[in-house]
Amino acid sequence: MQLNNLKDIRWVYEDALKFVKREVKRGNKYNGIIMDPPPYGRGPEGEKWTLQEKLNELVYLASQLLEPNPSFFILSMYAVGLSSLVGLNVVKTHFPNVNPEFGEFYLKSKTERDLPMGTFLRFSR
Secondary structure, three states: OOOOOOOOOOOOOOOOOHHHHHHHHOOOOOOOOOOOOOEEEEOOOOOOEHHHHHHHHHHHHHHHOOOHHHHHHEEEEOOOOHHHHHHHHHHHHHHHOOOOEEEEEEEEOOOEEEEEEEEEEEEOO
16 A cells, blocks of 8 residues: 555454444444455354344445445455345445446366355445
8 A cells, every 4th residue: 555655545454343333333434445254253252243144234334334425345255155146235225326246256167167255246436
């Protein structure tokens, strides 16, 4: 970021849901968000977290964090069983005035088969 003179970019490496809840509570706003939540996890108190259960809440809170005319939103999902259409429907619910792009992450194998790795959604102005 320094090479491109982008000093006002903030990278946060922490629990995505806890972060967005805290930032919404503080009234903070962001011009863009990149989210790369894990498909599942366990908290320090043994609490269970799955993206399938929390995706709607996570995207809703992200919609509260973004400026009214955000530059971008990017969400990657590596949860088995979550299609890009599920993510697309959630994003359209909470960002009704955007035209998101969506697709799959995959690896090309030597046997000509594509190996699925996850899905993504994004929009930008």
